[in-house]
Amino acid sequence: MAVSPTLHPFLTAPEIDRLITQLAARISEDYAPRLSDTGALHIIVTLKGALFFAADLIRKLTVPCRVDFVRLSSYGAGTKSSGNVRILKDIETPLAGEHVLIVDEIVDSGRTVDFLVNRLKASRPASVRVCGLLSKPSRREIPVEVHYLGREVEDKFLVGYGLDYGEKYRNLGDICYLES
Numbered sequence: 001m002a003v004s005p006t007l008h009p010f011l012t013a014p015e016i017d018r019l020i021t022q023l024a025a026r027i028s029e030d031y032a033p034r035l036s037d038t039g040a041l042h043i044i045v046t047l048k049g050a051l052f053f054a055a056d057l058i059r060k061l062t063v064p065c066r067v068d069f070v071r072l073s074s075y076g077a078g079t080k081s082s083g084n085v086r087i088l089k090d091i092e093t094p095l096a097g098e099h100v101l102i103v104d105e106i107v108d109s110g111r112t113v114d115f116l117v118n119r120l121k122a123s124r125p126a127s128v129r130v131c132g133l134l135s136k137p138s139r140r141e142i143p144v145e146v147h148y149l150g151r152e153v154e155d156k157f158l159v160g161y162g163l164d165y166g167e168k169y170r171n172l173g174d175i176c177y178l179e180s
């Protein structure tokens with residue numbers, strides 16, 4: 001018989017909002033003097049999980065930006081990374097000379113960010129930085145730099161605010177941890 005998992009509150013919507021306000025202020029301040037050549041910050045959102053985070057973050061930025069999307073897969077339907085990163089949907093705009101900011105909702109093993117940063121660098125952007133809402137440092141398999149981080153979290157499987165478990169729970173306003 002299937003047992004339904006229990007959801008425990010982890011970060012409430014107002015707490016998430018505060019983290020994002022701080023991130024957006026830092027990013028805006030850092031990039032304001034750097035965009036005179038390109039005119040805009042080039043944001044790459046990792047689908048599907050970073051959907052809500054990116055939408056909220058981008059609306060709080062005070063610098064001009066362009067937005068593109070990438071969809072990578074390293075997870076199957078469960079809670080463990082499969083280790084292989086595949087491109088399911090590639091970016092659509094050229095990156096040469098751009099200041100690129102990757103927006104990801106959670107950095108876990110680091111494989112996704114490592115893969116993406118290396119791949120984007122091959123297009124010769126002016127810079128590439130990473131913004132993550134959450135990071136689980138204890139799970140890191142590949143060291144990656146997260147230049148703008150909302151919060152470190154312990155090794156718990158999280159859902160809500162874009163984070164899913166087998167495509168469920170993305171639409172929760174709060175972030176919760178799952179206990180099965």
Ligand code: IMP
Pocket residue numbers: 046049074075081104105106107108109110111112113156157158159163164165
């Ligand atoms: P990484 O490549 O192992 O760093 O995994 C990154 C991606 O795995 C994240 O962007 C999420 O999409 C997914 N992921 C990692 N941890 C969790 C979690 O706790 N809940 C839901 N998805 C997660």
Ligand code: MG
Pocket residue numbers: 046047048049050104105106
């Ligand atoms: Mg993701």
